[in-house]
Amino acid sequence: MSEVRPIVVELLGQLGSSREARQYLEQFSRVNESRFAVIKVGGGVLAEDLEGLATALAFLHRLGLYPIVMHGAGQQLDTALSQAGIETLKRDGLRVTSEEVMAIARPVIYRENARLVDALEGHGVRARGLLHGVFECDFADREKLGLVGQINQVHLEAVRGAVKSGALPVVACLGESRAGQVMNINADVATRELVWAIRPFKIIFLTPTGGLLDENGRVISAISLSNDYEGLMAQSWVHSGMQLKLAQIRDMLEPLPPSASVSITSAEKLTRELFTHTGAGTLVRKGENIEWFQQIPGERLATLQTLLEAAFDRRLRADWLYPRPVMGLLMAESGRAAALIIKGLDGLPYLDKIVVTPEARGEGLGAALWQALRARCPAMYWRARVSNPIAGWYFQQAETSHRRGQWVVYSIGIEDFDQMRRLVADAAARDSGWLEQRP
Ligand code: ARG
Numbered sequence: 001m002s003e004v005r006p007i008v009v010e011l012l013g014q015l016g017s018s019r020e021a022r023q024y025l026e027q028f029s030r031v032n033e034s035r036f037a038v039i040k041v042g043g044g045v046l047a048e049d050l051e052g053l054a055t056a057l058a059f060l061h062r063l064g065l066y067p068i069v070m071h072g073a074g075q076q077l078d079t080a081l082s083q084a085g086i087e088t089l090k091r092d093g094l095r096v097t098s099e100e101v102m103a104i105a106r107p108v109i110y111r112e113n114a115r116l117v118d119a120l121e122g123h124g125v126r127a128r129g130l131l132h133g134v135f136e137c138d139f140a141d142r143e144k145l146g147l148v149g150q151i152n153q154v155h156l157e158a159v160r161g162a163v164k165s166g167a168l169p170v171v172a173c174l175g176e177s178r179a180g181q182v183m184n185i186n187a188d189v190a191t192r193e194l195v196w197a198i199r200p201f202k203i204i205f206l207t208p209t210g211g212l213l214d215e216n217g218r219v220i221s222a223i224s225l226s227n228d229y230e231g232l233m234a235q236s237w238v239h240s241g242m243q244l245k246l247a248q249i250r251d252m253l254e255p256l257p258p259s260a261s262v263s264i265t266s267a268e269k270l271t272r273e274l275f276t277h278t279g280a281g282t283l284v285r286k287g288e289n290i291e292w293f294q295q296i297p298g299e300r301l302a303t304l305q306t307l308l309e310a311a312f313d314r315r316l317r318a319d320w321l322y323p324r325p326v327m328g329l330l331m332a333e334s335g336r337a338a339a340l341i342i343k344g345l346d347g348l349p350y351l352d353k354i355v356v357t358p359e360a361r362g363e364g365l366g367a368a369l370w371q372a373l374r375a376r377c378p379a380m381y382w383r384a385r386v387s388n389p390i391a392g393w394y395f396q397q398a399e400t401s402h403r404r405g406q407w408v409v410y411s412i413g414i415e416d417f418d419q420m421r422r423l424v425a426d427a428a429a430r431d432s433g434w435l436e437q438r439p
Helices: 003-013 017-029 041-047 052-064 073-085 099-122 157-164 186-197 225-233 238-254 270-273 297-314 358-362 365-376 391-397 417-428
Strands: 037-041 070-071 129-130 136-137 150-152 169-172 175-176 180-184 203-207 223-225 261-265 282-285 289-294 325-333 337-343 351-354 379-385 402-403 409-411
Touching: 017 270, 037 186, 041 052, 041 070, 041 073, 052 099, 052 270, 070 186, 073 099, 099 129, 099 169, 099 180, 099 358, 129 157, 150 175, 150 186, 157 169, 157 225, 175 325, 203 270, 223 225, 223 365, 225 238, 225 365, 238 261, 238 282, 261 270, 282 391, 289 365, 297 325, 297 351, 325 365, 337 365, 351 358, 351 365, 358 365, 379 391, 379 417, 391 409, 402 417, 409 417
Parallel strands: 037 070, 037 203, 070 169, 129 169, 136 175, 203 261, 223 282, 351 379
Antiparallel strands: 136 150, 175 180, 261 282, 289 325, 325 337, 337 351, 379 409, 402 409
C-alpha cells in the first residue's frame, strides 16, 4: 500500500488539485479505520452498475480506506416476486414479508450480496459478506408486516473484524430475532441504525441519478439542513420521495457531530465527490448558523482578518478597519465564511469584504452566506477586480455591473440612474485596506 499511495494521490490530483486530494485523504484516514464511511447501495445500482461500483470501492480500498457497504435488493426482489406470481405489498413504505415472501427474498438477498463480494474480489479487493449477526431484531408488527424486523441492537464485532483483517464488509439488510428467526429489514432503516452505531465521518448514498435533483433536473450541489430544509420541503417540485429522503437524512445526522456529512452521488462520481472541494453529487450537512454582528466582537475581528489574509494571500494594514463605518458583519459559526457590510454612499450598504474558505464552498457555505446577506440587504453594491475568479458568479447575482478600469462595480436593488453613476465612481475609488498595492 505504501508505494501505491503517492501514485494514487497524484492521480487524485488530476481530478482537482493534489493538495485538495491529499487533504481529504488525510481527513478520511484520521478517523478510526472502521469509521470512515457507511455506503448505502440500492438494488438498482447492483443491477445496473456492478462493475462501476466495484471499481470505485476497489479504489478506496487501495487507498487504505474501508467503507462499510450496506446494500438492498429491492428491485431484484420485486422481479423475483412477480415471477413467482406473488403480489408486492407495502405498508408505511415497508415490504410486508409473509413466510412465502421471505422464502423468495432470502436467496435473492444472498445472491446480490455474493455478486458484490465476487465483483470486489475480482478486482483484487478482499471483501466479506455479512448476511447475519449484525442486526438483532424484534418483530416490527407481526400481524401487519409479517417477518419485518425492527432493530433493537446492532452488533459491530463482525464488521470491525472484517476491517481489521483488511476486508471490506458488505452488509445485507437481513436481521434475526434473539431466537434466530430471520427477518427482513428495510434498507434505509438498516442504514440509519448502522450509521448510528458506527458514527462514521461520511455517509454515502449511491443512486443512479447521482444526487438530489432540482426543478430543472440538475443535481443540487449542497444542502445545509439548518438553512435550506424548511424552504426545500415547501417547494412544490420537491416530490414526496425526496421529502422522505431529506427527512431521513435529517434524522440520521441529528445525533452525529457537525463534521459528519451525507453525500448522494453515483458509483462513477464517487471519487470526485470524496476528493475534491466542489464534489460531484449532493452534499448534505447539518449546516451552521450565519451570525449577524452589528459591532464586531474582538475575537470575530481576529478571525475575519486571518480569513481575509489567508484567502487573498495579502496583509491588511493595521488601521484598515478604523475608517470604515461598519453596518454589520455576517459570519458563519465556524468562522469559515464572512461578509463585512459598511455604510456606503447615501447610506446604502456597501459590501466591503466577502470571503469563504475553499473547502467550505463545497459545503454550500458560500451560498448560505449570500442568502443571509441578501436577506439583510435588499439593496447593496460592491466591487471586484475584473480578474476575480468568481467575477462570473457575481455577474449572475448582480442586477447591474459597470466596468471602471480594473474594477467591476455590481449592484442589486438600485433603480435611480444618477445614483447608480455616483455609486460606481464611489466604489471604484474606495480604499482596499491591503498593506501593499499590487503592481
Ligand atoms: N470532498 C468533500 C466531502 O466529501 C466535499 C464534497 C462536496 N460535494 C458537493 N456535492 N458539494 O465531504
